[in-house]
Amino acid sequence: MDKYLTRLTDIYKAIDNLYYAAIKHYNFSCEGCEDNCCATKFYHHTNIEELYLSDGLKRLDKDKKKEILVRAEEVVKIHNSFPEDVRVMCPLNENGLCIMYEHRPMICRIHGVPYQMLTKNMSIEFGTGCHRFINEKLNENIQYFMFNRTVFYVEMAKAEKELRDALNLAGDYKKTTAEMVVSILKPATNK
Numbered sequence: 001m002d003k004y005l006t007r008l009t010d011i012y013k014a015i016d017n018l019y020y021a022a023i024k025h026y027n028f029s030c031e032g033c034e035d036n037c038c039a040t041k042f043y044h045h046t047n048i049e050e051l052y053l054s055d056g057l058k059r060l061d062k063d064k065k066k067e068i069l070v071r072a073e074e075v076v077k078i079h080n081s082f083p084e085d086v087r088v089m090c091p092l093n094e095n096g097l098c099i100m101y102e103h104r105p106m107i108c109r110i111h112g113v114p115y116q117m118l119t120k121n122m123s124i125e126f127g128t129g130c131h132r133f134i135n136e137k138l139n140e141n142i143q144y145f146m147f148n149r150t151v152f153y154v155e156m157a158k159a160e161k162e163l164r165d166a167l168n169l170a171g172d173y174k175k176t177t178a179e180m181v182v183s184i185l186k187p188a189t190n191k
């Protein structure tokens with residue numbers, strides 16, 4: 001599995017590098033943001049990202065894993081009982097910080113700044129950035145920093161396909177972070 005983890009590390013590094021260049025360009029920061037995006041219900045679409053998160057979670061001690069699993073199950077329950085846009089803190093966030101920062105999924109790394117992306121039907125999708133970015137920066141008349149997500153999604157899709165072929169995985173993958181955590185930790189803590 002190491003080769004898939006290494007591959008994803010490279011994709012994540014490329015995302016992080018571009019993201020940091022973008023926030024530097026905009027002089028933008030998440031610090032002190034009250035609209036914490038870790039409370040957003042994001043979905044993830046690849047097994048390979050679950051594998052990567054699993055690699056981080058397995059390093060935690062047993063008690064911490066149990067603690068996180070309890071929180072994750074609670075978040076899943078809330079997500080299932082309330083409207084799609086319900087906001088509830090990610091089970092991996094402790095005191096405002098991600099405890100799996102090095103292993104966090106792509107959307108956690110990429111969300112926030114304006115972007116563009118080529119869609120499957122060959123149109124270009126533009127994103128305005130997060131609420132804070134819109135509130136603080138959109139009226140500053142700053143030049144757009146080219147943030148093209150396409151290459152990251154393409155590389156991620158290629159890596160995912162290779163993993164799926166190797167493990168004979170079928171079907172769509174769509175999970176929140178909380179659901180990922182439950183999938184990873186539930187069997188382990190039941191042993």
Ligand code: SF4
Pocket residue numbers: 037038039090091092093094097098099100101104105108177
């Ligand atoms: S994985 Fe980490 S960065 Fe992503 S939402 Fe959860 S706490 Fe936030």
